[in-house]
Amino acid sequence: MSPILLELIVLTLGLALLLVESFADRLNRNTIAIIGIIGLALVFLLLQFGGFSSTAVAGYTQDKAALFFKKFALVTTIIVLIMSIDYSDTVRKFVHGITPQAGIGEFYSLPILTCAGLMWMASATDFILIFISLELVTVSFYTLVAFTRRNPSSLEAGAKYLILGALSTGFFIYGITWIYGVTQNTNLTAIAKVLPSIPASDQNGLLFGAMLVLVGLGFKVAAAPFQFWVPDVYQGAPTPITAFLSVGSKAAGFIVLLRVLEAFQSLPAVESKLSFAIVLLAAATLVYGNLAALPQTNFKRLMAYSSIGHAGYLLMAVASFGALDAGLAVVVYLAAYLLMTLLSFIVLIIVAKNSEGDDITHFNGLSKRSPFLAFSLLIAMASLAGVPLTAGFLGKFLVFKVAFESQQFLLIVVAIITVGCGFYYYLKVVRAMYWQTTTGTQTAIPVSLLSTITIGALVVLIFLFGIFPQLGAGLLS
Amino acid sequence: MNVLVHLTYLGPLVAAILILFGFAPRRTAITGAVVALISSLILFLGYDHTAGGYQFASALPLVPAWDLKFYVGVDGLNATLLFLTSLVALAAAWLSPRTEENLHRYMACVMAIAAGAAGAFASLDLFFFYAFHELALIPTFLMIGIWGTGNRQAAAWKITIYLSVGSIILLVGLIGLYLMVPDKDRTFDIVKLQAMAAHGVFTGSSANWVFLLLLFGFGTLVSLFPFHTWAPQAYAAAPVPVAMLHAGVLKKFGLYGLLRLALPLMPQAAHDFTWLLLTLLVGNIIFVGLATISQKQLDLTLGYSSVMHMGYIFLGLASTNLIGVNGAALLMLAHGLSIAALFAISGELRKQTGTLDYRDLGGLAKSMPLLSFLFGLALYASIGLPGFANFASELLVFFGAFKTATPGAAFNGYQIATVCALWGLVISAVYMLRAYRSIFFGDRPSRWVNVKDVTLGLGWPVVLLLAGLIFFGFAPQAVLQKIEPGMALFWK
Numbered sequence: 001m002s003p004i005l006l007e008l009i010v011l012t013l014g015l016a017l018l019l020v021e022s023f024a025d026r027l028n029r030n031t032i033a034i035i036g037i038i039g040l041a042l043v044f045l046l047l048q049f050g051g052f053s054s055t056a057v058a059g060y061t062q063d064k065a066a067l068f069f070k071k072f073a074l075v076t077t078i079i080v081l082i083m084s085i086d087y088s089d090t091v092r093k094f095v096h097g098i099t100p101q102a103g104i105g106e107f108y109s110l111p112i113l114t115c116a117g118l119m120w121m122a123s124a125t126d127f128i129l130i131f132i133s134l135e136l137v138t139v140s141f142y143t144l145v146a147f148t149r150r151n152p153s154s155l156e157a158g159a160k161y162l163i164l165g166a167l168s169t170g171f172f173i174y175g176i177t178w179i180y181g182v183t184q185n186t187n188l189t190a191i192a193k194v195l196p197s198i199p200a201s202d203q204n205g206l207l208f209g210a211m212l213v214l215v216g217l218g219f220k221v222a223a224a225p226f227q228f229w230v231p232d233v234y235q236g237a238p239t240p241i242t243a244f245l246s247v248g249s250k251a252a253g254f255i256v257l258l259r260v261l262e263a264f265q266s267l268p269a270v271e272s273k274l275s276f277a278i279v280l281l282a283a284a285t286l287v288y289g290n291l292a293a294l295p296q297t298n299f300k301r302l303m304a305y306s307s308i309g310h311a312g313y314l315l316m317a318v319a320s321f322g323a324l325d326a327g328l329a330v331v332v333y334l335a336a337y338l339l340m341t342l343l344s345f346i347v348l349i350i351v352a353k354n355s356e357g358d359d360i361t362h363f364n365g366l367s368k369r370s371p372f373l374a375f376s377l378l379i380a381m382a383s384l385a386g387v388p389l390t391a392g393f394l395g396k397f398l399v400f401k402v403a404f405e406s407q408q409f410l411l412i413v414v415a416i417i418t419v420g421c422g423f424y425y426y427l428k429v430v431r432a433m434y435w436q437t438t439t440g441t442q443t444a445i446p447v448s449l450l451s452t453i454t455i456g457a458l459v460v461l462i463f464l465f466g467i468f469p470q471l472g473a474g475l476l477s
Numbered sequence: 478m479n480v481l482v483h484l485t486y487l488g489p490l491v492a493a494i495l496i497l498f499g500f501a502p503r504r505t506a507i508t509g510a511v512v513a514l515i516s517s518l519i520l521f522l523g524y525d526h527t528a529g530g531y532q533f534a535s536a537l538p539l540v541p542a543w544d545l546k547f548y549v550g551v552d553g554l555n556a557t558l559l560f561l562t563s564l565v566a567l568a569a570a571w572l573s574p575r576t577e578e579n580l581h582r583y584m585a586c587v588m589a590i591a592a593g594a595a596g597a598f599a600s601l602d603l604f605f606f607y608a609f610h611e612l613a614l615i616p617t618f619l620m621i622g623i624w625g626t627g628n629r630q631a632a633a634w635k636i637t638i639y640l641s642v643g644s645i646i647l648l649v650g651l652i653g654l655y656l657m658v659p660d661k662d663r664t665f666d667i668v669k670l671q672a673m674a675a676h677g678v679f680t681g682s683s684a685n686w687v688f689l690l691l692l693f694g695f696g697t698l699v700s701l702f703p704f705h706t707w708a709p710q711a712y713a714a715a716p717v718p719v720a721m722l723h724a725g726v727l728k729k730f731g732l733y734g735l736l737r738l739a740l741p742l743m744p745q746a747a748h749d750f751t752w753l754l755l756t757l758l759v760g761n762i763i764f765v766g767l768a769t770i771s772q773k774q775l776d777l778t779l780g781y782s783s784v785m786h787m788g789y790i791f792l793g794l795a796s797t798n799l800i801g802v803n804g805a806a807l808l809m810l811a812h813g814l815s816i817a818a819l820f821a822i823s824g825e826l827r828k829q830t831g832t833l834d835y836r837d838l839g840g841l842a843k844s845m846p847l848l849s850f851l852f853g854l855a856l857y858a859s860i861g862l863p864g865f866a867n868f869a870s871e872l873l874v875f876f877g878a879f880k881t882a883t884p885g886a887a888f889n890g891y892q893i894a895t896v897c898a899l900w901g902l903v904i905s906a907v908y909m910l911r912a913y914r915s916i917f918f919g920d921r922p923s924r925w926v927n928v929k930d931v932t933l934g935l936g937w938p939v940v941l942l943l944a945g946l947i948f949f950g951f952a953p954q955a956v957l958q959k960i961e962p963g964m965a966l967f968w969k
Contacts, residue, residue, distance in 0.1 A: 385641070387615060388608035401652050416645050423641035427618075427634070435622040435630055469604065470540045 013039045014112035021105025029104035033081050044074045059126030064476045069122030069255045076248045077115035079342045083240040086349050094148035114140040127176045127186040145237040157236025164229040172216025178209025188263040195267035220253035221311045223281045224288035234304035243345035246307040278319040286312030290418035293425045299358050317399045320406035329402045332472040333395035340383040343458040347377045354445045365438030370445040374433045376455045381426040391465035394472045479535040481516040482549045485559045486596035488512035493588035502584035506570040513563035521556045529962030544664035548602040553959030558598045565725045565817045566591035568938030569718035586616035587718045594726045603665040610730050625714040632714035639707035647694025653687040674742045688746035691739040699731035700784045702760030709780030717824030724783045725817035729809045741967035754795045755894045761788030766904035775823050775833040783816050793874035799968040801877020804870045806960050811866035818855040818942040829928050840921025845930040849917040856909045858946045866949035
């Protein structure tokens with residue numbers, strides 16, 4: 001059995017749920033989300049225990065990294081759907097249709113289509129396939145970001161994301177054409193074979209193409225200086241979609257980046273220049289993301305800048321591609337990033353719903369209103385800051401380790417400073433929750449059973465990854 | 478028997494978890510601390526110094542590919558520190574307030590700090606050595622911010638930023654250390670790393686960088702001048718148990734790290750940067766000492782004095798001979814006991830009077846004879862009068878540091894630093910006696926007439942700490958003979 005089947009199942013699931021949305025008027029829309037969650041969970045189990053043949057199809061690989069990223073996409077989507085259930089009231093407020101439930105079903109089924117795109121991308125090793133799956137992801141995001149269409153900031157976010165997304169696609173596809181022009185190939189495996197025989201006179205064209213691809217991916221992973229869109233889009237988009245963007249979209253960008261870099265390994269002359277560009281990108285991203293996060297007062301915006309900052313650490317690992325565990329470092333960091341970011345957003349959604357706002361001040365006194373949510377967010381923040389015994393630490397540890405191994409001392413110095421900044425701005429949230437007293441509503445915050453289980457599971461996983469590093473080390477085996 | 482080492486951190490850790498699940502906070506915490514104290518006492522007494530090496534060790538391999546395991550065990554040095562940890566933890570648990578908002582979380586945090594400190598000392602694996610220390614730091618930050626006094630938020634903020642950045646520098650240094658080992662031998666195992674040092678693995682130019690990272694990383698955690706400014710504010714604002722545990726125990730983690738890793742593994746780099754360490758420690762002793770004199774409140778005086786006394790321990794570490802490092806190790810114990818006692822007393826004083834400002838206090842010896850007696854003993858110990866462990870250890874430090882002279886050569890850096898440190902004793906006598914005078918002697922303002930003295934029922938942990946100081950003051954050999962075999966491997 002080939003894993004392509006799984007993508008087809010997910011795709012069918014998404015389309016089927018859209019049909020249900022259209023024809024079953026009276027069905028409680030949350031049922032759609034639940035069906036989606038169960039369906040994706042089944043696919044996850046199938047992927048985990050299915051036993052897949054590893055016969056390679058042209059342009060479609062099934063290596064360990066691909067399998068990992070498929071699971072990554074599934075878990076992310078499941079948690080995003082769970083968040084969306086908590087968020088559906090807000091969606092309802094900003095989407096008016098003939099029935100009170102109009103649109104909610106689409107809000108639940110579009111992420112599943114995105115998930116199919118992400119899973120496909122994890123396996124794609126042909127530029128055309130990569131491009132198509134990337135577009136499947138991006139186009140569904142265009143819709144989702146602007147989904148709460150009566151909310152002006154959501155519309156603004158949608159417009160910005162559309163324009164900059166289209167621009168980055170342009171860069172990406174133009175880069176592909178240059179690479180194709182030089183190598184006569186779009187398949188990365190084939191490109192890797194052809195590269196050593198490229199004459200020196202053609203290498204500049206190749207480098208130009210690769211740089212364009214890098215720019216296009218830079219937009220996707222939110223690397224400075226291609227990060228302009230991030231804060232506004234993250235703040236304006238519906239919160240579950242923000243979470244999806246910051247985790248799913250970023251992971252997708254990184255898997256593609258790793259595959260492209262892997263192909264270019266066979267031509268060191270170009271690869272070294274490409275690596276140097278990534279070092280610069282990483283340094284700029286680290287500095288920009290972390291420094292700009294310092295003065296933020298809105299939690300979603302803070303998470304936007306922190307997501308830029310984390311892209312910096314990930315790029316730091318990518319820049320150390322030569323080191324033994326660089327791939328593992330990226331994978332572990334992304335896994336940790338998934339857990340802690342989704343945990344932060346799920347808590348944010350619940351708190352924002354009960355506090356009429358998502359500024360950091362709305363978290364004031366959360367430890368009194370809901371000790372459970374406050375503690376969970378404390379763990380998420382500690383993990384994002386990189387405190388040991390949490391998943392985030394293992395990620396940072398590996399990133400520093402591979403950077404040290406490939407002697408990226410510039411990046412290490414920058415990263416030491418930015419980790420310090422990170423402690424500062426993540427602690428702002430902790431301070432609000434624990435050290436400050438509530439100004440507004442004092443009421444306790446109800447948490448639904450499904451959310452409680454999800455939050456609890458994420459907290460436990462963050463600890464498990466932190467305390468038992470073998471879990472992280474075994475992600476690729 | 479190997480379960481004993483695990484009990485030293487599991488006792489408080491399990492207590493912390495049980496308290497969060499609703500067990501009686503005070504009783505559970507004290508039980509956890511007693512379990513840790515008994516097991517660490519057995520470890521300390523049971524450590525066979527004639528055999529040497531690491532004993533009571535047990536390891537659980539986690540990532541074989543990286544040689545990462547959960548590995549604990551003791552030699553004389555960390556057995557002593559574990560004993561210190563559990564003794565101070567018991568005192569801190571006993572002296573914690575009985576009625577406090579969210580007492581459950583308060584006591585759970587106190588126990589988490591104790592567990593983290595004990596785990597860090599017990600670990601013989603770099604990963605957990607580092608991780609346990611951070612486990613102790615987080616509740617420290619939170620407690621200062623939530624239950625602190627005075628300018629608690631600013632203090633909590635500052636200590637968090639300083640210590641987090643210090644920890645990251647340390648982390649990078651530790652990764653550097655790990656990567657200096659050739660590819661196939663890489664290990665997180667501290668014992669193996671120490672064995673490799675003999676084969677010259679940690680030399681060359683990278684050793685200098687790694688050493689500096691470790692020095693500043695550990696140094697920030699110990700409030701090495703000029704990275705010390707977080708400490709006085711934080712201790713002044715911290716709740717009493719936190720001040721006791723951090724100043725008394727957790728801060729020693731940085732010194733322990735230097736003594737366990739940086740100095741023995743990279744002696745050449747340590748030698749090359751002696752001038753730097755000597756300069757900074759004189760800053761600790763003289764600059765911070767003078768700053769201490771100008772303090773107007775007891776809590777700030779104690780905070781600054783604890784920064785100042787770190788200078789003496791650094792001097793012992795810098796001396797690079799057996800006498801000096803032995804003295805430094807003993808001083809870690811002595812300082813831990815004395816500063817914990819002092820913070821405990823100042824906490825009781827604040828509880829009774831509501832202020833620690835010298836200008837408001839005076840003549841309290843009449844109202845509080847027992848407290849003033851205990852304070853007197855603790856401050857004599859802190860100054861380093863004979864009969865207390867501080868004296869024995871400071872003496873060793875001075876001898877060790879002064880001895881490092883090249884025969885026939887002119888006055889060298891060590892001797893200058895030693896002379897400065899001796900003058901530092903005068904400084905510490907000045908500010909401690911001044912504190913004693915303005916709080917307990919002189920005119921007694923009428924509002925202090927009815928202040929209640931502490932009872933022995935409350936004050937016995939302080940008595941216990943002071944008894945330890947006197948015991949080790951008369952019998953320093955009890956500790957030194959345990960520490961010596963481990964030290965003698967690297968120093969002569």
